[in-house]
Amino acid sequence: MAEVKSNSAAPAERKLSWVEEVEEEEAASKSAPSWGEAAASAVDALAIGQGNFNSFLDEPQSNIKLVTTGDTPYISASTFEDLNLTPELLKGLYMELKFQKPSKIQAISLPMILTPPYKNLVAQAHNGSGKTTCFVLGMLSRVDPNLKVPQALCICPTRELAIQNLEVLQKMGKHTGITSECAVPMDSTNYMSFAKRPPVTAQIVIGTPGTIKKWTSAKKLGVSSVKILVFDEADHMLAEDGFKDDSLRIMKDIQRMSAHCQVLLFSATFNETVKNFVSRVVNDHNQLFVKKEELSLESVKQYKVNCPDELSKIMVIKDRIFELGENLGQTIIFVRTRHSAGMLHKSLVELGYEVTTIQGALKQEDRDKIVKEFKDGLTQVLISTDLLARGFDQQQVNLVINYDLPVKHENHSEPDYEVYLHRIGRAGRFGRKGAVFNLLMSERDQMLMEKIEQHFNSQIAQVASWNSAEDFKGALKAAGLL
Ligand SMILES: Nc1ncnc2c1ncn2[C@@H]1O[C@H](COP(=O)(O)OP(=O)(O)OP(=O)(O)O)[C@@H](O)[C@H]1O
Numbered sequence: 001m002a003e004v005k006s007n008s009a010a011p012a013e014r015k016l017s018w019v020e021e022v023e024e025e026e027a028a029s030k031s032a033p034s035w036g037e038a039a040a041s042a043v044d045a046l047a048i049g050q051g052n053f054n055s056f057l058d059e060p061q062s063n064i065k066l067v068t069t070g071d072t073p074y075i076s077a078s079t080f081e082d083l084n085l086t087p088e089l090l091k092g093l094y095m096e097l098k099f100q101k102p103s104k105i106q107a108i109s110l111p112m113i114l115t116p117p118y119k120n121l122v123a124q125a126h127n128g129s130g131k132t133t134c135f136v137l138g139m140l141s142r143v144d145p146n147l148k149v150p151q152a153l154c155i156c157p158t159r160e161l162a163i164q165n166l167e168v169l170q171k172m173g174k175h176t177g178i179t180s181e182c183a184v185p186m187d188s189t190n191y192m193s194f195a196k197r198p199p200v201t202a203q204i205v206i207g208t209p210g211t212i213k214k215w216t217s218a219k220k221l222g223v224s225s226v227k228i229l230v231f232d233e234a235d236h237m238l239a240e241d242g243f244k245d246d247s248l249r250i251m252k253d254i255q256r257m258s259a260h261c262q263v264l265l266f267s268a269t270f271n272e273t274v275k276n277f278v279s280r281v282v283n284d285h286n287q288l289f290v291k292k293e294e295l296s297l298e299s300v301k302q303y304k305v306n307c308p309d310e311l312s313k314i315m316v317i318k319d320r321i322f323e324l325g326e327n328l329g330q331t332i333i334f335v336r337t338r339h340s341a342g343m344l345h346k347s348l349v350e351l352g353y354e355v356t357t358i359q360g361a362l363k364q365e366d367r368d369k370i371v372k373e374f375k376d377g378l379t380q381v382l383i384s385t386d387l388l389a390r391g392f393d394q395q396q397v398n399l400v401i402n403y404d405l406p407v408k409h410e411n412h413s414e415p416d417y418e419v420y421l422h423r424i425g426r427a428g429r430f431g432r433k434g435a436v437f438n439l440l441m442s443e444r445d446q447m448l449m450e451k452i453e454q455h456f457n458s459q460i461a462q463v464a465s466w467n468s469a470e471d472f473k474g475a476l477k478a479a480g481l482l
């Protein structure tokens with residue numbers, strides 16, 4: 001066990017953003033204090049993770065720097081037992097989720113979440129490092145099972161992520177009797193008149209901002225007993241081009257109605273703008289951050305491939321990815337627009353390949369079906385807009401293709417660094433091996449790629465020829481996938 005303590009003082013559904021599209025979508029901040037040295041070294045000393053699949057948690061890249069507010073001492077947890085969880089929750093962790101021990105972010109953040117006076121927390125940790133468990137366990141532990149009203153709220157940017165998080169919560173909380181509900185737009189097959197809906201009695205609600213707002217304003221969701229409010233993908237939830245207005249509104253409504261509500265913000269990315277904003281709106285919080293240069297996953301090998309034209313990009317997918325990737329696991333191909341999603345889908349199907357495609361314009365029930373089929377392993381290759389760039393967790397995904405690179409909405413010459421990181425983080429979950437192929441066609445693509453390399457201070461290897469099977473085999477071998 002390591003003691004982590006520091007004296008430093010102290011982060012419609014419909015807004016178009018990375019989730020949608022027509023063009024789909026450093027260290028301490030100025031106002032934040034410098035890292036507590038003692039705390040940081042205590043964190044570095046933590047060695048969590050075992051076995052080959054989560055070995056990345058031992059690597060230096062997962063050095064999480066933290067700053068605590070006040071003088072509450074936090075003892076990081078090397079086992080789940082250290083967290084004083086109920087036997088029912090331990091059963092959920094060991095028997096339903098089959099976890100053996102906490103990951104690094106879980107070891108550090110859970111004591112902060114669960115120790116009175118229940119301080120707010122802004123927590124950054126790598127993609128696939130187990131952040132969901134931190135806040136799900138936080139919510140389940142803090143709910144009073146005897147009080148049959150909403151006590152914990154978790155807000156997510158997409159329907160898919162809300163559903164996925166609810167599934168994790170229901171598995172983890174299976175033996176607790178704690179009730180939960182998903183607040184996402186209804187699909188037309190289960191349509192029930194909104195006015196006739198009884199008020200929510202579930203103790204934990206996970207949903208998207210638009211629906212949560214709709215339910216609270218219509219008094220279908222009471223928030224006066226909410227004592228823990230979680231934002232998953234928090235940087236996007238508080239970004240100007242994300243869900244900032246909705247998130248602030250929900251936060252304020254709860255703070256007005258409820259005596260003390262702990263706010264938890266989790267994401268793998270927090271850019272400087274959001275970091276600064278967070279320290280203004282969330283007071284008296286503990287913080288955990290990772291430098292952007294240390295954010296790329298070492299277990300996921302990134303490549304760039306020069307393709308002379310659109311057709312060659314399709315041929316790379318057909319001849320290399322389908323042929324070589326077939327026995328490797330599942331693949332996600334990210335595209336920037338719904339239009340290119342449709343075009344690519346059509347081209348591949350015409351060539352006789354089986355793919356499914358998900359994007360925001362599909363009907364809710366179709367989106368749910370496509371995700372379920374992919375999660376059940378019934379489909380191998382999924383084309384997606386940035387709808388699934390964040391949070392989507394499927395351990396079998398070890399190939400990610402960037403059919404085009406993510407760019408900022410307002411300026412297409414500027415990469416969207418955060419979305420890039422989240423996209424490639426769909427592979428290599430919890431330390432697994434993975435490979436990413438960035439398909440580059442124009443000078444602009446080259447320039448975007450260079451900027452991405454500079455930003456994360458990482459050199460991305462080149463696949464020498466787009467039409468050489470040997471080159472791709474070599475790349476996959478180097479990634480440890482062949
Ligand atoms: N302690 C643990 N032991 C084993 N597996 C774990 C543990 N914690 C989490 N996992 C697994 O790791 C995977 C990634 O977890 P999770 O989705 O919470 O990552 P994340 O940090 O939220 O990533 P992202 O930033 O991409 O959303 C999941 O499949 C989860 O079941």
Ligand SMILES: [Mg+2]
Pocket residue numbers: 131132232391
């Ligand atoms: Mg997540």
